[in-house]
Amino acid sequence: xxxxxxxxxxxxxxxxxxxAALALATxxxxxxxxxxxxxxxxxxxxxxxxxxAAIKTSDSVRERGRLRRExxxxxxxxxxxxxxxxxxxxxxxxxxxxxxxxxxxxxKSALPELKLELYGQAVERHASEAIFLTFFDELVGERxxxxxxxxxxxxxxxxxxxxxxxxxxxxxxxxxxxxARAKEQAERERGIAYFERLEREFGDSTWTxxxxxxxxxxxRLQTGMVAPEIEGSDLDGVEFKLSDYxxxxxxxxxxxxx
Amino acid sequence: xxxxxxxxxxxxxxxxxALIGVNSDGDLDELRPRLEExxxxxxxxxxxxxxxxxxxxxxxxxxxxxxxxxxxxxxRIRFKNVRGEKELDEAIDGLLAEIER
Numbered sequence: 001x002x003x004x005x006x007x008x009x010x011x012x013x014x015x016x017x018x019x020a021a022l023a024l025a026t027x028x029x030x031x032x033x034x035x036x037x038x039x040x041x042x043x044x045x046x047x048x049x050x051x052x053a054a055i056k057t058s059d060s061v062r063e064r065g066r067l068r069r070e071x072x073x074x075x076x077x078x079x080x081x082x083x084x085x086x087x088x089x090x091x092x093x094x095x096x097x098x099x100x101x102x103x104x105x106x107x108k109s110a111l112p113e114l115k116l117e118l119y120g121q122a123v124e125r126h127a128s129e130a131i132f133l134t135f136f137d138e139l140v141g142e143r144x145x146x147x148x149x150x151x152x153x154x155x156x157x158x159x160x161x162x163x164x165x166x167x168x169x170x171x172x173x174x175x176x177x178x179x180a181r182a183k184e185q186a187e188r189e190r191g192i193a194y195f196e197r198l199e200r201e202f203g204d205s206t207w208t209x210x211x212x213x214x215x216x217x218x219x220r221l222q223t224g225m226v227a228p229e230i231e232g233s234d235l236d237g238v239e240f241k242l243s244d245y246x247x248x249x250x251x252x253x254x255x256x257x258x
Numbered sequence: 259x260x261x262x263x264x265x266x267x268x269x270x271x272x273x274x275x276a277l278i279g280v281n282s283d284g285d286l287d288e289l290r291p292r293l294e295e296x297x298x299x300x301x302x303x304x305x306x307x308x309x310x311x312x313x314x315x316x317x318x319x320x321x322x323x324x325x326x327x328x329x330x331x332x333x334r335i336r337f338k339n340v341r342g343e344k345e346l347d348e349a350i351d352g353l354l355a356e357i358e359r
Contacts, residue, residue: 213319221318223336227329230314232303235281235289240301243333248274249353250329251266251346254320255259255302256282256310257292 025129036085037092044078075103086118091126094118095134112145119146119154127161133170140178148187151178169202173211180214192218227252259324260296262343266350267300273354274331278302282323284309331357 025033051071058064079100085093097104098118101111122135136158139151152175159171172194179191195215199208220228230242242250267277279302283289286304305312310323318325326346328337330353340346 213316216317217319221327221335221338223338225335226333227327227335228317230280230303232314234301235286235293235304240303242278242329245276245278246333247331248276249331249350249357251275251277251350252280252327252329253263253277254280254282254305254315254318254323254325256323257289257296258283 033090033092037090037096040078040081040085040093041096044074048074075100076105079103079105086121089125091122091129091131091135094122094126095138098122098135098138115142115146116150116154123154123157123161127158128163130164130167132158132162133167136171136174140174143178148178148182151175152190165202165205166207169198169205169207172198172202173207176211177214180218188218188222260298262346263300264297266347270350270354274357275350275354276300280305280314280318280320282310282312282315284312328353 048071051067051074055064055067055071058067079097082093082096082100083104086097098115101115101118102108104111104114106114119135119139122132126132126135136155139146139154142151155171155175159168162168162171176191176194176198179187179194182188182191192215195211195218198205198211199215202208227242231239233239242252263277266275277300279300281289281302282305284307292298303314305314310320315325322339326337326339327335328340328346328349330336336353337349340349
């Protein structure tokens, strides 16, 4: 028993130290952050619901128009509060500020810059936390607004800062997917590189398993490449191969009667 | 899809062209009468009991149905998912013209 507690005790001691080093939020801190965010968001939602109800019951066209405009402007009215909370280190408020960047009141052309600034903040303050993946999922959807190079740069900073194998594998997988179907050859090649790194460094991760199909498509199924062999049976059970049709133009049609 | 496929097979019956399917119906007994009803005469690999989750479509990373690849007479992939029947016809005719040259 004594020997056992000797082993366990140092583990207890090092866990909080590790969390501090990685600037991880404890469960209590995370609960507090969620509550802080929910308080403002709840207030916004309540006012939005109130206005929606008023719009329904009002019989003046002009009044309804005014209420609709007021409701539409709500996010803008609250933006500064979410923004301040985000600045104070609340990741939920930061995510809200990214998702509602339009409500910031900035010119449309200045929104990518604002988003980059906010994602920069996400990396600086939350890259080592699991919640970074929530930002990452949002980020990979911003191809049009931010462009692939910015997305890669931000994501890789998160990758470097995060100690969790699952988070790191997930980032490589997401970047590979983002680039796998790109039009430019150079981007697809970077996609391959991310998937190969995923395979190399996180071989037993479920993300590696999920990337296998995309990786095969990138390496073997691009136009100009010799089609991989298919060996199988037809609907009457007769075995045949795709290469039996070499010399002919083949339309290979994956179909089903549904 | 079937009407266009039937017309392709008929139009190109004397050309070095083959429409090869990878069929992803898990239940072949249900499919068989449909082959007659729809006059589906072209050959298909069967993707197995798992249907769309079968081995051939999984290996080829197929996520949308139908997915069409055009392969030239040298076995190279030349087109993926050509949009539009007219565009597909033109792509096939172009590949056939390469053989004759």
